[in-house]
Amino acid sequence: MSALVEPRQKAQDTTSGLRPVPARQGGLGRLPFMLILAGVLVAGLVGLLMLQTRVQEQSFEVRQLQTRATQLSYKQAQLEAQVQQKATPAEIARQATSLGMVPNPYAVYIDVRTGTVVGTQRTVRGNEVPYITYRSPEQKAADAAAASPTPDPAQPGDSTPQETNQ
Amino acid sequence: MTDRQGSASTSARRPASKAPASARTHASRSTSATPSTSRSTTSTARSVASPRSGSPKNKPRRPPERRLPVGSPKGRLRFALIALGLIATLLAARAIVVQGLDSAANAAKAAALMSVSRTIVPNRGTITDRYGEVLASSQPAVTVIADPTQIATNGKLASAMTTKDKAKAALAPSAIADVLVQYLGGDHDAYVTLLTKPDTKYVVIAKKVPAYTYLQVSDRLTALGYVGLFRETAAVRTYPNGTLASNILGFVRDSDNGVGQIGAGGLEYTYNMQLAGVEGSEVYETSPNGKIPTGQNVLVPAQDGVTYTLTLDAGLQYMVESRLQETVDQAKAVSGTAIVMNVKTGELLAMANYPSFDSNSPGTALAANLGNRAITDAYEPGSVEKVLTMAALTDSGAITPDTRVVVPKEVMSGGKPIKDAFAHNTINLTARGVVANSSNIGTVLLTRQMDKAKLITYLQSFGLGSSTGLGLPGEASGSLPSTSLADNTRDQIAFGQGLSVTAIQEAAAVAGIVNGGIYNSPTIIKSAVTTDGKAVAVPVSTSKRVISESSSQMVLDMMESVVASKVGVSRFPIDGYRTAAKSGTAERIDPTCKCYNGYVASFIGVAPVEDPSILVYIVVDQPKGAFQGSQVAAPAYKDIMKIALQRYGVLPSTTAAPVKPIDW
Numbered sequence: 001m002s003a004l005v006e007p008r009q010k011a012q013d014t015t016s017g018l019r020p021v022p023a024r025q026g027g028l029g030r031l032p033f034m035l036i037l038a039g040v041l042v043a044g045l046v047g048l049l050m051l052q053t054r055v056q057e058q059s060f061e062v063r064q065l066q067t068r069a070t071q072l073s074y075k076q077a078q079l080e081a082q083v084q085q086k087a088t089p090a091e092i093a094r095q096a097t098s099l100g101m102v103p104n105p106y107a108v109y110i111d112v113r114t115g116t117v118v119g120t121q122r123t124v125r126g127n128e129v130p131y132i133t134y135r136s137p138e139q140k141a142a143d144a145a146a147a148s149p150t151p152d153p154a155q156p157g158d159s160t161p162q163e164t165n166q
Numbered sequence: 167m168t169d170r171q172g173s174a175s176t177s178a179r180r181p182a183s184k185a186p187a188s189a190r191t192h193a194s195r196s197t198s199a200t201p202s203t204s205r206s207t208t209s210t211a212r213s214v215a216s217p218r219s220g221s222p223k224n225k226p227r228r229p230p231e232r233r234l235p236v237g238s239p240k241g242r243l244r245f246a247l248i249a250l251g252l253i254a255t256l257l258a259a260r261a262i263v264v265q266g267l268d269s270a271a272n273a274a275k276a277a278a279l280m281s282v283s284r285t286i287v288p289n290r291g292t293i294t295d296r297y298g299e300v301l302a303s304s305q306p307a308v309t310v311i312a313d314p315t316q317i318a319t320n321g322k323l324a325s326a327m328t329t330k331d332k333a334k335a336a337l338a339p340s341a342i343a344d345v346l347v348q349y350l351g352g353d354h355d356a357y358v359t360l361l362t363k364p365d366t367k368y369v370v371i372a373k374k375v376p377a378y379t380y381l382q383v384s385d386r387l388t389a390l391g392y393v394g395l396f397r398e399t400a401a402v403r404t405y406p407n408g409t410l411a412s413n414i415l416g417f418v419r420d421s422d423n424g425v426g427q428i429g430a431g432g433l434e435y436t437y438n439m440q441l442a443g444v445e446g447s448e449v450y451e452t453s454p455n456g457k458i459p460t461g462q463n464v465l466v467p468a469q470d471g472v473t474y475t476l477t478l479d480a481g482l483q484y485m486v487e488s489r490l491q492e493t494v495d496q497a498k499a500v501s502g503t504a505i506v507m508n509v510k511t512g513e514l515l516a517m518a519n520y521p522s523f524d525s526n527s528p529g530t531a532l533a534a535n536l537g538n539r540a541i542t543d544a545y546e547p548g549s550v551e552k553v554l555t556m557a558a559l560t561d562s563g564a565i566t567p568d569t570r571v572v573v574p575k576e577v578m579s580g581g582k583p584i585k586d587a588f589a590h591n592t593i594n595l596t597a598r599g600v601v602a603n604s605s606n607i608g609t610v611l612l613t614r615q616m617d618k619a620k621l622i623t624y625l626q627s628f629g630l631g632s633s634t635g636l637g638l639p640g641e642a643s644g645s646l647p648s649t650s651l652a653d654n655t656r657d658q659i660a661f662g663q664g665l666s667v668t669a670i671q672e673a674a675a676v677a678g679i680v681n682g683g684i685y686n687s688p689t690i691i692k693s694a695v696t697t698d699g700k701a702v703a704v705p706v707s708t709s710k711r712v713i714s715e716s717s718s719q720m721v722l723d724m725m726e727s728v729v730a731s732k733v734g735v736s737r738f739p740i741d742g743y744r745t746a747a748k749s750g751t752a753e754r755i756d757p758t759c760k761c762y763n764g765y766v767a768s769f770i771g772v773a774p775v776e777d778p779s780i781l782v783y784i785v786v787d788q789p790k791g792a793f794q795g796s797q798v799a800a801p802a803y804k805d806i807m808k809i810a811l812q813r814y815g816v817l818p819s820t821t822a823a824p825v826k827p828i829d830w
Contacts (some may be wrong), residue, residue, distance in 0.1 A: 074378035077305045081376070084300045084406040089484035105805075106741075109810040119742055119818050129805070131488040 090134075097134040102126035186332040226390040228610040255542050280464070282452045286825060287426055288443030290403060291471030293415055293433060295480040296515075296692055302415050302434070302525065304427075307402035310350075310395060312361055312369045316396035317342065338392050345390070347384045350375060361394075371395070374402040400500055403427055410484050413519040413538040414476070415692065417528040420765075431528065431536055433474065433691075436639050440694065440702060443471035470697040474704075477513035477692045482506060485809050486516040490784070494520045497767070497789035503540045504802065505673045507781045509772060510706040512674065512686030514636075515780075515810065536564060537640060541633075544644040544666035545766050545787070548752025548795070549604045550676070551662025553725060553770070555613055556601060557679040558624035560720040561713035564616045567598040567723045570830055573608045580654025584610055587751065587794075599828030602731045604749065606661040613660035619649035620718035622657065627685070627712045628675035630667055634688050637705040641758065642668050672785040676770055679721050680746065682776040683713040722746050723826065726775050730823035738800060740773065740808055742818035747771030747803070749795035766789040769799035772820050773807055782807045 028036075085091065105128050108119035126133065135143065209466040264272055289306040319327060320335035327335070343357035350372050360369050380397050403418045416432020429438035446468030449459030486504050494502040519539045523531030523572040559565045574592045576583040586605050600608030613621065625631070631646030644667045647655050658664030669676075670688055678685025686707045694702040704782060713721075725746030729738040738747055750768050756763035770784040784799040784806070791800055 001785040071378075071381055074306055074376070074381060078376050081303070081305055081404060081406070084303065084404075087299060088407045088410070089481045090407065090410070093484070103813070105808055109815070109817055129485075129809075131492045131805070132485045 002058060093134045097136075103129045103132055105129050169444055170522070177204075186660075189728035203398075210649075219729075220646045262352075280451045280453075281449050283449045286446035286448060286466075286468040287399075287401065288445060288468035289470040290401065290418075290444065291441040292425060292473045293441075294473070294475050295411075295478045295481065295483070296476060296513075298475070299480045301411055301476070301478075301480065302403060304401050304403050305571065307374050307400055308377050308380045308397035309373050309400050310346075310375050310380060310383070310397055312342075312368055312371050313367045313394045313396065314361055314363045315367045317361055320391075334391070338394070341390060341687040342387060342392055342395065345383055345386050345392075346371065349379050349386070365465065374400070376402070392796055399454060401427060407480065407484075408524045408526060409522050410480060410487065411476075412504060412523050413536075413540075414478065414517055414526040415525050416639075417523075417525045417536070432538065432638065433476075436637055437472070437474065437694075441474070442470040444469040455522075472694050472696055472702050474694045475692045477508075477514045477515065477690055478517065479813070482577070482810060483516040483518065486806050487518040487522070489802050489805050490518045490520045491584055493784070493786060493799070495650050497786055497798045498791065499767075499786045499789040501539055501787045503543075503669045503783075503785040503787075504670055504806065505540055505781075505783045506806060507673055507677050507688065507783075509677045509681045509778045509781050510686075512677065512688045512709075513692070514670075514688055514690045515814075516806075517690065520641075528684055538638060539787075540669040540785075541578070541636060541638055541641040542668070543787075544642045544668050545785070546663050546752045546755060547667050548662040548666065548750035548766060548768065549606075549674050549770050550672060550748050550750035550783075550795075551659070551665075551772050552601055552604065552609050553611045553679060553721060553748050554625060554675050555609060555621070555660045556597065556724055557628070557713050557717060557721045558621050559597075559612055559616055561624070561683075561717035562616055562620060565612055566595045567596060567720050567727075568614065568827070569597040571595055571597065571600060571608050572612055573600070573611070575659075577607045577610055579657040580652070584657060584786070594828060594830045596827055598724045598727045598826060599731075601748065602727040602733045602828045604728075609661045610657045613656065614737065618651060618653070618656040622647065622649045622651065622710075625659070627683065627710070628678060629671050629687070634668075634670055635705055635708075636670060636688055636690055638690065641670075644668055644671055662750060666755075669785050673770065673781060675749075676772070676783070677778075677781045678712050679718060680781070681718070682715045682726070683711050683718040685710050698816075722772075722775055725772070726823055727826060727828055729771075730825060731828045733828070734796070735794065738757075738771075738804070738806065739823075740804055740811070743773045743811060743816075744775040744819040744821070744823045745771055745773040745807065746775050747800075749800060751793060751795045765793040767793055767795040767798035769795045769803040771803050771807055773811060774816060775823070776819060776821070779816050780807065780810045780814065782810065790805050 087133065102124055104124045106122040108117050108121050108122065110117055192616045210311045236668045287364075292300060292304075293302040294300050298386075316333060317338050320331065320338045322331050322335070337405075339358050339361040342361055343354045345351065346357045347354050352372070357371065360371055364368050376398075384397075385394065387393070394767060400420070404416065405412065412432075414432055416434035416436075417430055418427040418434050419430045420426075421428045426442065429435040429441060434441065446466045448463070448465045450463040451458045486506060490502050495497075502518075502520050504516065504518040505514065507514055517538070517540050519535075521532070523535050528536060556565075571594075572592060573586075573590070573595050575590065576585045578584075584606055586603075586607055588603070595603065595605060595608050597608075597612060599605075600612065625646055631644055633641040633643045635641075644665070646665050647659065651659075655664050674685070674688045677688075686709050689705060689707045691704040694704050696702060725748055726744065728734050728747050728749070729745050739745065747770060750767070752766045752768070753762035754764045754766045755761075764787075766787055767789050768783070770781065774782045782803050785804045786795075786798050803804040
C-alpha cells in the first residue's frame with residue numbers, strides 16, 4: 001500500500017515550490033480574432049484572384065507569342081525557300097553569266113607540296129562548254145537569228161563535229 | 167432542437183395574432199387555385215380559429231392560413247425529414263448511377279464536351295544531294311479562299327450599312343484584287359471576277375501559296391479595312407531545282423484528306439512512309455473564351471519526316487542533264503540516259519534522263535517521261551557488253567589481251583552469218599584488237615573457247631538478270647538466258663544482243679570489272695537521319711569479287727586500246743588523262759513488232775586507267791541519222807568525263823597510254 005502512496009507524496013513534495021501559471025494576458029478577443037480570420041480570407045481570395053488573373057494574362061501572352069513564333073517560322077520557311085532557289089546550279093550559272101563569267105573546262109592543279117602546276121593552262125573564250133553556259137532568252141533569240149542564214153560556223157555545238165571529223 | 171421547436175411553435179402561433187392582414191391574401195390565393203381544398207381547409211381552420219376570433223367580420227377569411235394544420239412541430243419535422251430523406255435518396259441514387267454505374271461513359275462525355283483535339287501535321291522530310299543542297303523540301307502553305315457574299319458588303323449587315331459603308335464595299339473587290347496581284351501575281355480582272363462571283367460563299371483564289379505570303383496579304387487587307395479572305399492549311403512540296411534529278415526524286419500528290427502529301431513517284435514513292443513522318447496531336451480543354459490555361463493539355467508532338475541525303479552531286483547532275491539534252495536533241499533521238507558513277511564505291515554521282523519533267527508540276531508532263539529510264543528500261547546493250555564477255559574470258563583463263571585470233575569476213579551461227587560493223591576480209595587481230603575494232607566475229611570466236619554455262623554464271627555475278635537493289639521504284643531486272651542456252655544465243659550475247667540490261671546494271675557491271683574485280687552494288691542514298699539525328703537504315707552497297715585483279719587489268723588494257731589505238735586515238739582521248747572506254751551500237755528490239763527496229767547508241771568509259779575512279783555511261787535511244795555509239799554518245803561522254811574528273815580533283819595521268827599491238 002505504502003508503495004502506492006509514497007511516490008504520490010514524493011511528487012507533491014517536488015511540486016510544492018511551483019506556483020500556478022498566471023492566466024495569459026491580452027489573449028485575442030473575439031473581435032480581433034474574427035478580423036484576422038476575415039483578413040486572412042480576404043487576402044487569400046485576393047491572392048487567388050491575382051494568381052488567376054496572372055495565369056490568364058500569361059496564357060494570353062503565351063498564345064500571342066505562339067502566334068508570333070508560327071508567323072516567324074513561316075517567314076523563315078519562305079526565306080529558306082528563297083535561299084534554296086538561289087543556290088540551285090541553274091541559278092548560279094545564270095548569275096555567273098550575268099557577272100560576265102564563263103565556265104572553264106581546262107582546270108589545272110597546284111601541288112601544294114612542291115608548288116608545281118599540273119596540267120596545261122589554256123585561255124578560255126567562253127564557248128567551250130555551251131551546254132552549261134547560260135544564255136538569256138534574248139541571247140538565245142540572237143543566236144537563232146545569227147544561226148539561221150549560215151547554219152554551220154559559230155554554232156554552240158561546234159566542238160563536237162570538229163572532234164569527230166579529226 | 168429546442169430552438170427549432172421554439173421557432174416552429176412561434177410561427178405556429180403567429181398567424182393567430184396577425185390574422186386580418188394575411189388572411190385575405192391566403193383566402194384569395196387558395197380559392198382561385200383549388201376550390202375544393204380551400205373549402206375543406208376553410209372548414210377545419212374555422213373550427214380551430216373560431217374560438218379565438220373576436221371579430222365576426224373576419225371569420226370567413228381567416229381559415230386559409232391554417233392550411234397545414236400541423237399543430238405540433240413533430241409532425242412538420244417528420245414531414246420535412248421524410249421529404250429531405252427522399253430527396254437525399256434520389257440524389258444518392260443519381261450519384262451512384264452517374265459516378266458508379268456509367269462513370270467512364272459520363273466522364274468521357276464530359277471530357278468530349280470540354281476537350282478539343284487537334285492533329286499536328288508533320289513536315290515531310292527533306293531530300294538533299296551529297297553536299298546538302300536541297301533537292302526537295304516542304305514548306306508551310308495555304309489555299310486562299312474568298313467569301314464573295316461577305317466581300318459584297320465588306321462584312322457588314324446589308325440592312326445596317328451606311329452610305330459610307332456601301333461606298334467602301336463597292337470598292338472592296340478591286341482593292342482586294344490589287345493586294346492579291348501585289349503579293350501573288352496574276353491578273354487583276356480575273357481576281358475581281360472570282361471575288362464577285364454571285365451566290366456563293368466559297369471561292370478558291372489561289373493554291374499552294376506560301377504561308378508567309380498569305381500572312382502579308384492578310385495583314386495588308388486588315389490595314390486597309392477589308393474582309394472576306396480566308397485560308398486552308400496545306401503543305402506544299404517544292405523542288406527548287408525543278409527538272410533536276412526529277413526522275414530520281416519523283417513527285418507527290420495531295421493526300422485524300424487534303425492535309426498532307428503522298429509520294430507518287432521516285433524516291434518520294436519508295437520512301438513515302440519515312441518521308442511523311444508521324445502525325446502528332448494536341449488535346450486541350452477549352453471554354454468559350456478559348457483554351458483553359460490551367461486545364462489538361464496533352465501534347466504529342468509530330469515526328470517530322472526523315473531527311474535523305476543522296477549520293478548525287480547536284481552541280482554535276484545539272485551539267486550532265488544539260489549535256490545529255492543537247493546530245494538527244496542533236497541526234498533527234500527518242501530519249502537518252504547518262505550515268506556518272508564512283509567506281510570505287512558504287513555511288514551514283516549523277517543519273518540523268520531526257521526527256522524529263524518538273525517535279526513541281528508532274529501533271530503537265532507526259533506519263534512516259536515521269537519514270538527513270540536508267541533503271542526501268544531494259545535494252546540490248548550491244549558492243550559495250552564485250553567488256554563483260556572479255557572479263558569472263560580473261561578471268562576463266564581462256565584468253566589474254568594478246569591472244570591471237572583470225573577474223574574471217576563472217577562467221578556462221580545457228581545457220582545465219584554474223585558480220586562486223588566494218589567491212590573487211592580475213593584479218594588477224596589480237597583480243598585487244600577485237601575490242602578496239604569492236605569485232606563481233608572476233609568476240610564470237612573467242613567466246614566459243616569458253617564453257618557457255620560458265621559465261622552465263624559470270625554475267626550473273628556481274629549483276630545481269632537481277633535488279634541492283636538501288637531502292638528506286640520500278641527497277642527492271644533485264645533478261646539473261648539460262649545456263650542451258652543454245653550455241654547461237656551464246657554467240658549473240660557475246661557481243662551484246664539476245665539479252666537485255668538496264669543502264670544501271672551495265673554501268674555497275676563495268677565499274678566492278680575495272681575496279682580491280684570488286685563489284686560494288688550501286689547506291690543512290692548516302693544516308694538518312696530522323697529530325698533527332700538518329701540514323702535510318704538505307705540500302706547499302708554490297709561488295710563482292712567478280713574477277714581477279716589481273717583479269718581486271720587485262721580488261722582495262724583492252725578498253726584502253728579503244729581510246730589509245732589508231733582506231734580511236736583521234737576521237738576518244740581526254741586531254742591529260744589515260745582513259746579506257748567502249749562504244750556500243752545495238753539494234754533495238756521494237757516491242758510492238760518483236761523485231762529489230764532502230765538503234766541504241768551508247769558509250770562507256772572510265773578514268774584514269776592507272777586508278778579507275780569515275781565511270782561515265784551514255785545511252786541514246788533511237789537516234790536519227792548517225793546511229794553509232796562512237797558518233798552519237800562519245801562526245802557527251804568526253805565532256806561529262808572531263809567535268810567529273812575536274813570536279814573530283816582527279817589528277818592528270820603522269821604517263822602516256824602505252825601503244826600495244828592490236829593486230830598481227
